Structures are given as structure tokens and as C-alpha cells.
Amino acid sequence: MAAPVKSTVDTAMSSVQNLTIGKALNLGLRRAMEADSKVIVMGEDVGKLGGVFRITDGLQKDFGEHRVLDTPLAESGIIGTAVGLAVRGFRPVCEIQFEGFIFPGFDQISSQLAKLHYRTQGKVKVPVVIRVPYGGGIGAVEHHSESPESLFAHTPGLRVVSCSNPVDAYWMLQQAITCDDPVLFFEPKRLYHSGALKAAVDTTATPEPLFASRVLRQGGVDAAATLVTYGPSVKVCLDAATAAAEEGKSLEVIDLRTLSPLDLEPVFESVRRTGRLVAVSEASSESSLTSEIAARVQQECFYSLEAPVLRVTGFDTPYPPSKLEEHFLPDLDRVLHAVDRALAW
Amino acid sequence: MPSPEQWTRPEPGAGPAATAAEPTPEQVIAGLRATTEGGAELTQLLTPEGERIPSAMFDPYVTDVDAEALRGLYRDMVLVRRADREANAMQRQGQLGIWVPLLGQEAAQVGSGRALQARDMAFPSYREHGVAYTRGVDFRELLGIFRCTDHGGWDFQRHGFHPYTIVIGNQVLNAAGYAMGQKFEGKVGDDDNAEATICYFGDGATSQGDVHEGFVWAAVYDAPLVFFCQNNQWAISEPTERQSRLPLYQRARGYGFPGLRVDGNDVLGCLAVTRWALDECRRGNGPVLIEAFTYRMDAHTTTDDPSRYRLSDELEVWKHKDPIERVRVHLARSGGADQTFFDDVDAEADRFAAELRDFCFNMPDPPPERLFENVYSEPSPVLDAQREEYLSYLAGFGAGEH
Numbered sequence: 001m002a003a004p005v006k007s008t009v010d011t012a013m014s015s016v017q018n019l020t021i022g023k024a025l026n027l028g029l030r031r032a033m034e035a036d037s038k039v040i041v042m043g044e045d046v047g048k049l050g051g052v053f054r055i056t057d058g059l060q061k062d063f064g065e066h067r068v069l070d071t072p073l074a075e076s077g078i079i080g081t082a083v084g085l086a087v088r089g090f091r092p093v094c095e096i097q098f099e100g101f102i103f104p105g106f107d108q109i110s111s112q113l114a115k116l117h118y119r120t121q122g123k124v125k126v127p128v129v130i131r132v133p134y135g136g137g138i139g140a141v142e143h144h145s146e147s148p149e150s151l152f153a154h155t156p157g158l159r160v161v162s163c164s165n166p167v168d169a170y171w172m173l174q175q176a177i178t179c180d181d182p183v184l185f186f187e188p189k190r191l192y193h194s195g196a197l198k199a200a201v202d203t204t205a206t207p208e209p210l211f212a213s214r215v216l217r218q219g220g221v222d223a224a225a226t227l228v229t230y231g232p233s234v235k236v237c238l239d240a241a242t243a244a245a246e247e248g249k250s251l252e253v254i255d256l257r258t259l260s261p262l263d264l265e266p267v268f269e270s271v272r273r274t275g276r277l278v279a280v281s282e283a284s285s286e287s288s289l290t291s292e293i294a295a296r297v298q299q300e301c302f303y304s305l306e307a308p309v310l311r312v313t314g315f316d317t318p319y320p321p322s323k324l325e326e327h328f329l330p331d332l333d334r335v336l337h338a339v340d341r342a343l344a345w
Numbered sequence: 346m347p348s349p350e351q352w353t354r355p356e357p358g359a360g361p362a363a364t365a366a367e368p369t370p371e372q373v374i375a376g377l378r379a380t381t382e383g384g385a386e387l388t389q390l391l392t393p394e395g396e397r398i399p400s401a402m403f404d405p406y407v408t409d410v411d412a413e414a415l416r417g418l419y420r421d422m423v424l425v426r427r428a429d430r431e432a433n434a435m436q437r438q439g440q441l442g443i444w445v446p447l448l449g450q451e452a453a454q455v456g457s458g459r460a461l462q463a464r465d466m467a468f469p470s471y472r473e474h475g476v477a478y479t480r481g482v483d484f485r486e487l488l489g490i491f492r493c494t495d496h497g498g499w500d501f502q503r504h505g506f507h508p509y510t511i512v513i514g515n516q517v518l519n520a521a522g523y524a525m526g527q528k529f530e531g532k533v534g535d536d537d538n539a540e541a542t543i544c545y546f547g548d549g550a551t552s553q554g555d556v557h558e559g560f561v562w563a564a565v566y567d568a569p570l571v572f573f574c575q576n577n578q579w580a581i582s583e584p585t586e587r588q589s590r591l592p593l594y595q596r597a598r599g600y601g602f603p604g605l606r607v608d609g610n611d612v613l614g615c616l617a618v619t620r621w622a623l624d625e626c627r628r629g630n631g632p633v634l635i636e637a638f639t640y641r642m643d644a645h646t647t648t649d650d651p652s653r654y655r656l657s658d659e660l661e662v663w664k665h666k667d668p669i670e671r672v673r674v675h676l677a678r679s680g681g682a683d684q685t686f687f688d689d690v691d692a693e694a695d696r697f698a699a700e701l702r703d704f705c706f707n708m709p710d711p712p713p714e715r716l717f718e719n720v721y722s723e724p725s726p727v728l729d730a731q732r733e734e735y736l737s738y739l740a741g742f743g744a745g746e747h
């Protein structure tokens with residue numbers, strides 16, 4: 001009788017952990033700080049409190065107050081000093097408490113962070129990461145639910161990414177920190193602590209490249225349409241694809257992951273097969289990332305399109321009082337409605 | 346009024362500064378003392394024990410405050426606190442999305458708010474429910490922001506009370522501009538129509554560029570603006586020492602205008618000092634910075650957990666400096682009020698809270714078309730189209746399409 005096979009995975013030592021997005025970001029930060037003593041975390045309430053979302057929980061205790069800085073309350077100060085620290089050889093990871101509070105720092109981002117490398121013929125590198133919790137659906141007051149990512153994607157010199165799941169959260173954050181360019185790292189705040197999204201993060205795996213989009217759901221040969229999205233709307237689109245499948249409609253879902261530079265090749269490839277594209281984002285549509293996607297897809301896939309590229313986005317209004325946000329935010333029904341319109345074209 | 350500089354750390358010339366992150370034990374103790382005691386320059390007219398302290402400079406500003414007026418201030422503070430506690434409870438019960446408590450800051454808000462004249466203007470941040478009350482804004486009108494049905498909708502002009510501002514520091518520049526306008530329109534001078542503006546912000550806000558720029562602008566244009574900083578010792582989890590080496594009121598000197606510190610838990614002191622400051626501004630001697638030294642007795646908001654970053658001992662110390670209790674003691678001891686009065690105020694506060702509660706529970710949700718309104722001063726064809734499309738989409742659900 002063969003002896004029972006002893007599991008080679010010792011759970012305490014396991015390289016696989018079941019994590020939420022929030023915990024994965026925390027672990028990613030921890031790993032980055034362990035790997036490079038020049039990595040420092042700075043922002044409002046990131047120390048003792050661990051940030052208002054607890055993403056930096058425990059880091060100050062373990063790495064000290066020199067590496068986890070509770071800064072004075074000023075975003076221009078946080079980002080402006082991060083630029084200087086980067087020039088000095090540090091790799092600052094700034095936390096902006098909520099996306100709506102990044103604007104006092106916009107001048108530093110646009111004038112210095114984005115341009116120093118270019119202005120100095122590449123002599124000065126500014127490897128700064130700015131973590132930005134963004135998006136709605138948390139029932140908050142003003143300035144706590146917005147999606148300003150297009151403003152940054154529109155700014156040459158910045159790289160902009162957004163994660164949608166714990167595995168990406170863990171790896172993309174570390175990759176962003178090792179990137180020599182400034183990276184705006186947009187985090188889908190309403191999914192931070194979602195138990196439903198918990199996933200096994202293998203910390204010994206080889207991560208996918210940072211600046212690459214990913215097909216999350218293949219539609220097969222009879223795929224009816226492609227959904228392209230990022231961040232908090234990825235879950236909405238995956239749910240919509242599941243619902244559509246129950247009605248016999250097969251949808252492809254692509255998570256952009258990188259918003260600047262855009263990696264649209266997988267989108268083109270998909271649209272050439274499906275002929276229909278719905279782009280989904282919580283941001284307002286006018287002059288946005290979804291506008292850019294629509295423009296590029298019609299340029300690259302003109303003869304394959306069976307319908308115009310449709311968009312499901314926030315409206316072109318300021319973010320509303322949150323009692324109205326269910327109307328503002330793209331949801332499963334609005335996505336499927338757009339798919340139906342594309343199919344009926 | 347020039348004030349000698351008080352350095353919390355280090356003394357000028359005392360060698361290299363300790364790094365901000367690693368205070369010496371002496372500095373820790375000094376810091377602790379600085380956060381519970383206001384220092385020698387603190388203006389105080391009513392001690393925590395309810396004792397009236399004379400002040401040659403500020404007594405003239407409260408000669409009209411007799412027992413009846415003091416009972417009025419007491420009543421204001423009790424009502425405001427009761428409404429604040431009710432709102433906090435309603436958040437716990439799911440009726441509000443969030444609440445920003447003012448517990449402990451009643452005297453700073455009622456005292457400064459009652460110093461304003463009808464024609465003056467106030468620019469709040471987001472915690473100034475007590476100031477709103479003194480400006481005649483019904484507490485019920487504040488609830489929409491926290492129930493997330495609107496972004497605030499009181500009659501700003503009629504009440505002389507600007508919309509709440511959540512982005513830290515923004516309103517300080519706006520207030521400076523408003524006060525510049527008062528000056529440009531000849532409303533500064535000795536006549537009875539002279540106007541002033543007051544702007545509220547916190548200790549944390551003093552680090553924002555907007556606040557520093559507000560200081561510069563108001564100073565350069567001699568704007569009739571009272572900067573009213575409520576130093577409640579905390580900016581969420583960060584103590585005031587994270588923002589400044591100097592006591593905040595002493596910063597004014599660098600910008601070229603007077604700054605002073607008042608006991609923010611002393612309603613009479615706040616009233617007197619703010620009246621003085623507004624008078625200075627109306628007469629063309631503005632701006633003025635007032636630091637109201639107070640304490641945030643509750644969490645930052647209902648989503649915050651202060652046990653993660655501060656000791657409850659601190660709260661216990663500040664409880665002895667309660668803004669309401671000292672007025673009660675003073676009134677009782679001086680014969681300014683009897684038990685019937687206190688009981689009546691409590692009963693009134695209960696009714697006030699019950700009305701608020703009743704109102705809150707019955708607040709309707711806004712209709713979806715509200716989303717598209719007032720983005721611009723004129724109708725927008727783009728938004729009209731988005732609204733029509735969305736409403737007909739919604740109507741499709743009613744018709745059972747989905």
C-alpha cells in the first residue's frame with residue numbers, strides 16, 4: 001500500500017496566497033520595499049493609519065518612518081518632493097488619498113514629472129509611482145468617486161496603468177515601481193476588499209509584461225462582440241459576458257491594463273473576428289480613453305466593423321451625488337443593451 | 346499684534362534639527378503639552394472651570410453679552426451638539442452615507458459664527474455645521490450632502506454662507522477673492538455698511554498651497570478676510586506637528602498680518618476675538634488669522650477609527666475642557682440660569698433632534714434626470730441627448746423589455 005503522498009506545499013511557507021486586491025497591493029508594496037531600499041512610500045495618513053483604505057497597513061511599523069512618510073497635507077508637496085527624491089536616486093511611491101484630490105498636484109505631474117526626462121535629453125529619470133484609488137460605487141460624497149485617468153493618459157511622458165484583480169495588483173505595482181518612467185497607478189477602490197474577487201497569487205510566478213493588455217475571456221469562433229475595458233469595469237464586463245453566454249451570445253472581454261501606452265493589438269485582432277466593439281469605462285466619454293479606442297479601432301479595423309464602436313461610460317456631467325451613481329455608472333444591463341444595439345445595427 | 350516666535354522644535358541656533366520622523370523624548374513631551382495646552386498667548390475669557398477672566402483687549406467686544414446672551418450661546422451649542430450626535434447616530438443606522446462630526450468644536454463655531462453680521466460672508470470647509478446654524482441654514486438643509494442626495498443647496502447669498510468645500514484648502518483662495526471684491530466695491534471703511542469675510546479651515550489645511558496663496562493674496566490686497574483656523578489637533582491620523590514647527594497662529598507674521606490664538610473651547614473668547622478681527626477687517630486693517638485651539642473629540646468621520654492612531658487618554662484630558670460644560674457651570678454659579686432653563690434647553694434639543702430625524706427618514710431620492718441638470722448655465726444639446734437616451738432606456742425596463 002502506497003504511503004499517502006505528502007503535500008509538497010507547506011501552507012505556512014506557501015508561495016501561493018489567497019488575497020483581495022487590497023491585500024495584494026499591500027504585499028506588492030512590501031516586496032518592492034524589501035527588494036530595493038530606495039523605495040519609499042509617502043502620502044497622507046499612510047503611516048500609523050495604514051492609509052484610509054489600509055493599503056499601506058503595517059509598512060511603517062516594519063520599515064520605519066524614514067521609508068513610510070506621513071507627509072504634510074498637500075498633494076503638490078507630495079508629488080513635487082517625490083520628483084526631487086527621485087532625482088536623488090529614490091523610488092518614491094506616492095499615495096493620493098482619493099482621485100479627486102490629485103489636482104493640487106497636477107502642476108507638478110504635468111510640468112515636471114512628465115517632462116523632466118524629455119527636457120534633459122534623458123539625463124534625468126523620475127521613477128515615481130503615484131497610486132490613485134479611483135472610480136465610484138462606494139456611496140461617497142463629492143470628489144471621492146471620479147475617474148480622471150484620461151487626463152493623465154493624455155499627458156505625454158506619463159505611463160498610466162490600472163489593475164482589476166489581485167494577481168495584477170500584486171505584480172503590476174512592483175513592475176511599476178521598477179519602471180524608470182513615472183507611472184500613474186489607478187486602483188479600483190470599490191474592489192479593494194471584495195471577497196468575491198479574492199484570488200490565488202503565486203509570488204514565485206513569472207508575471208506578464210506591465211504594458212500589455214490581456215484577453216480575459218475568449219469568445220470562440222462564433223464570438224458576437226468584443227468588450228474592452230479596464231479597472232473597476234472589468235468585473236462588470238465579465239459578468240455581462242457570463243449573462244450573455246446564458247442567452248447564447250458569446251462575448252470576448254479584454255482588460256486593457258495599460259492605459260498609456262495603449263496596447264490595442266489584441267483589441268484589433270478580436271474586432272477583426274467579431275466585427276463589433278463596446279468600450280466600457282466609468283469616465284465621461286468626451287475626449288476620453290474610450291474616444292481614443294474608438295478612433296484607433298475604426299482606423300485599424302474599418303473593413304471588419306459590422307457596427308460603429310459603441311461606448312458605455314459615465315455621462316458628460318460632473319460625478320453626481322452618490323444616490324444617483326447607479327444611473328451614472330456602467331452596469332451589466334447598460335453593457336448588454338449596447339451589445340444588443342451593436343448586434344442589431 | 347506682533348507675537349514672539351515660539352519654536353516647538355528645534356530652538357533656532359540649537360543645532361541641527363532632529364529629523365521630523367524621530368523626535369527626542371523632550372520633543373515628544375513638548376508636543377504633548379502643546380496639544381493640550383494653548384500656551385501663554387492663548388486668549389481665554391472663560392476657563393474650563395467656568396471662571397470669567399478679564400481681558401483689557403477683548404472685553405470691550407463682549408460688553409453686550411449679559412446672562413441672557415450667554416444663555417443664548419449655551420442654547421446654540423447644546424442644539425448644535427444634539428443635532429450632531431443625532432446625525433452621527435443616523436449614519437450608524439444607514440440613513441446617512443457618512444457624517445463629519447463637530448463634537449468638541451461647538452464653541453469655536455458658534456462663537457465665531459455669532460460674531461458675524463448679516464452682510465458678512467462665511468466660507469466653510471465641511472465640518473462647519475455649527476457655523477451653518479448661526480447663519481440661519483437649517484440643519485435639515487445640510488443633510489443632503491451626507492445622505493448623498495445633493496451637493497448642498499441652501500441659499501448661499503441669503504445666508505452669507507458659501508457651499509461646503511471638501512477639497513482641502515480650495516475655499517481659502519475663493520474667500521480671499523470674495524473679500525477682495527468687498528474691498529474693490531468700497532465696502533471696507535468706517536461706515537455701518539462695512540463688510541468682512543470669514544474663512545474656515547483646519548490645521549491640516551495649513552499645509553496646502555491654496556492656503557498659503559490665500560494668505561499672500563489677502564495680504565497684498567488688504568482684503569477684509571478673517572482666516573479662522575480650527576486647530577483640532579488632528580488631520581485624520583496626523584497630529585498638527587506633522588504640518589508645522591511653529592504654532593499655527595505665528596505663521597501670520599511671515600505674511601504681514603496679525604495672528605492670534607484663542608481657546609477654541611471658549612465660546613465667549615471666540616466671539617470676542619472674532620468680533621475684534623472682523624472689525625479690524627471692516628476698517629481696512631485686514632486680513633487677520635485666528636487659530637482656535639480646540640479638539641476633535643470624535644472620529645474624523647464616521648468611516649474613521651481613531652483608536653488606530655491616538656490614545657484615549659488625550660480625549661479624557663480634553664473632556665475636562667468641554668466647551669458647553671464651562672458655560673453651564675458659569676451660568677449656574679453666577680445665577681445666570683437655573684435648573685429649569687437647562688432642562689428646557691435639553692427638552693428643546695430633543696425636539697430639534699427628533700425633527701431632524703423625522704426629516705431625514707423621509708427625504709426622497711433624487712430623480713435620475715437630476716443628474717443632467719445645471720452642468721452649464723444654458724441647456725446643452727449634448728446632455729439633453731444623453732438624458733433623453735438614458736430616460737428612454739430606463740423606460741424600457743418599465744415596459745418589460747429586459
Ligand SMILES: Cc1ncc(C[n+]2csc(CCOP(=O)(O)OP(=O)(O)O)c2C)c(N)n1
Nearest residue numbers: 044101511512513547548549550579580581
Ligand atoms: C486636497 C485634499 N487632500 C486630501 C483630502 C482628504 N482629507 C479630507 S479631510 C483631511 C484632513 C483634514 O484635516 P484638517 O485640515 O485638520 O481638518 P479637520 O478634518 O481636522 O477639520 C484629509 C487629508 C481632501 N479632502 N482634500
Ligand SMILES: [Mg+2]
Nearest residue numbers: 547548579580
Ligand atoms: Mg484638524
